[in-house]
Amino acid sequence: MSLNQPSSELALLADIAEEAGAAIMDVRRTGYRVEYKDDASPLTRADTASHEVILRGLARHFPGVPVLSEEGADIPAEERRRWRRLFIVDPLDGTKEFVKELGEFCVCIALAQDGFPVLGAVHVPVWGKTYVGGLADEHLGIGPGAWLREGGGAWARIQVRQPDEAAGLTVLASRSHPSPGTEAWLLGKNVRERISAGSALKFCLVAEGKADVYPRFNFTREWDTAAGQAVLEGAGGSVLALMPDGQPGTRLPVNKPDLLNPNFIASALPY
Numbered sequence: 001m002s003l004n005q006p007s008s009e010l011a012l013l014a015d016i017a018e019e020a021g022a023a024i025m026d027v028r029r030t031g032y033r034v035e036y037k038d039d040a041s042p043l044t045r046a047d048t049a050s051h052e053v054i055l056r057g058l059a060r061h062f063p064g065v066p067v068l069s070e071e072g073a074d075i076p077a078e079e080r081r082r083w084r085r086l087f088i089v090d091p092l093d094g095t096k097e098f099v100k101e102l103g104e105f106c107v108c109i110a111l112a113q114d115g116f117p118v119l120g121a122v123h124v125p126v127w128g129k130t131y132v133g134g135l136a137d138e139h140l141g142i143g144p145g146a147w148l149r150e151g152g153g154a155w156a157r158i159q160v161r162q163p164d165e166a167a168g169l170t171v172l173a174s175r176s177h178p179s180p181g182t183e184a185w186l187l188g189k190n191v192r193e194r195i196s197a198g199s200a201l202k203f204c205l206v207a208e209g210k211a212d213v214y215p216r217f218n219f220t221r222e223w224d225t226a227a228g229q230a231v232l233e234g235a236g237g238s239v240l241a242l243m244p245d246g247q248p249g250t251r252l253p254v255n256k257p258d259l260l261n262p263n264f265i266a267s268a269l270p271y
Helices: 008-030 047-060 097-099 180-186 201-207 222-234
Strands: 067-069 085-093 108-115 116-126 131-136 145-151 168-175 193-199 214-215 237-242 248-251 264-267
Touching: 008 047, 008 108, 008 116, 008 131, 008 248, 047 085, 047 097, 047 108, 067 222, 085 097, 085 222, 108 222, 116 201, 131 201, 131 222, 145 222, 168 180, 168 201, 180 214, 193 201, 201 214, 201 222, 201 264, 222 237, 222 264
Parallel strands: 067 085, 168 193, 168 214
Antiparallel strands: 085 108, 108 116, 116 131, 131 145, 214 264, 237 248, 237 264
């Protein structure tokens, strides 16, 4: 495998994500009705159309690997505990942005092994951008790296930039979920610019060197973060769970008994 090209597994995840993105855009063009789940989060026909495309693609190219998806998350923890490898999927990450007719929604597909993301693909349908990446994986025989392609064109290698706190940090914040915890964490830090963005796109902006840090102090689940985490890690960054005292702890895990994430810091700094 050339360092200028993602592995065949990453390329397959990208193709599946882009096919799912096309299904989302078809629904966007033809119209949809918004329903609400028990947790009051929105659900549309675009979510289910993307979900079906992804399940078909994964079953075809990666038979036998189980799938944990936002649209099929009711799998007992005892069963999931036996899964050394699994896909973690968000068919439409950023449904609130989708409903508001904003372009910052994504298709997210991650492959996890032994409790951590290994590979990830994040496709942004409105922008025509697809990000892929991951750390080295002995099982797949691949090395680390992250890539971006636009409009179905050639892959370009991406990597994080070196944060310069003296010059000031570029900080990403959630567009739909502002948090007092984020504001408290930023106190005393030299912030040059703040960017509001939706969905897993925030991980990708750090991965391609357009921002330095994404602190998250409110509700996310594993499918919101796993693919973006893999891309950012492949680009040389890190995603660290925060300890109760607010200090960075260990690498953010997945396939936990409770799928709710702790607070975390995604940044351009390496592990």
